Amino acid sequence: MRGGWGPPPPRARRWSAPAAPPAARRSGAPRPRRAGRSARSGRARRPPPALDAAVGALDAWAPRLRAAGVEFTIAPMTALGDVRIVFFTDPDGALVELVSRPLRYTTVWDEQQVAARRERDRREPGDDALRLDHAATTVADLDAALALYGEGLGLGRLGQVPHPGDERGYVRSYLAAGEGVLEVFSYDVPPLPPAALDVPRRGLRAVALSTADVDGAAAAVLAAGGRDLPGDLPGGPTGGPGRALADRDGTVLRLLPPGWSPAA
Secondary structure, X not given: OEEEEOOOOOOOOOOOOXXXXXXXXXXXXXXXXXXXOOOOOOOXXXXXXXXEEEOOOHHHHHHHHHHOOOOEEEEEEEEXXXXXXXXXXXXXXXXXXXXXXXXXXXXXXXXXXXXXXXHHOOOOOOOOOOEEEXXXXXXXXXHHHHHHHHHHOOOXXXXXXXXXXXXOOOEEEEEEEOOEEEEEEEOOOOEOOOOXXXXXXXXXXXXXXXXXXXXXXXXXXXXXXXXXXXOOOOOOOOOOOOEEEEOOOOOEEEEEOOOOOOOO
């Protein structure tokens, strides 16, 4: 799984994460929490897409970033799920997250997959290399998103971290995408609409998925309310082989044949 970038917005907006609520109690039921409309008023702000990378020791990276003049959007903190995170923007305004420590799911959907990924991500002492970790998207209907990305596109369901103290019904759900992870944000209130696809801007523009059946994957996206994208969006990430589509929530997906890389 890879992220895609396009041309710049006038300015990157700052985003503050919701305050961490008390630790959630572990639930034995693997049923996803629903994320439909709520009787409460208001809409959930849609976090901007970010490049999310894992490091061995985040608190060793923070002083180096400060010394380089990096201003943190979110200072180093421990987030729900017992992970250390920090957010900042790169020189072009793209949001970057660094994360360390294995995520502790409140609800585990697949113990075997979670255990296998933790073993694979285990680091040797002194290994503090930067690794691409995950991409995130915000959805209006969690059940529909899990059906598309899980059953439709074949991503494995890992687990979920609800935020019980958040009045918006904020939930983070995680799906395995090859060596990467797709993090899905959902709320009990409708999220604000995504940015227009035809406006040139910097930052993360697309999620690229490699598949042996590009047309079959595209058919699953279209059947779930997605749409094909033209190849001439201004600065859009739609060139190259495969297919470019937007899912029902406006996330741009690049479906690529196996082995293809823009660096090749």
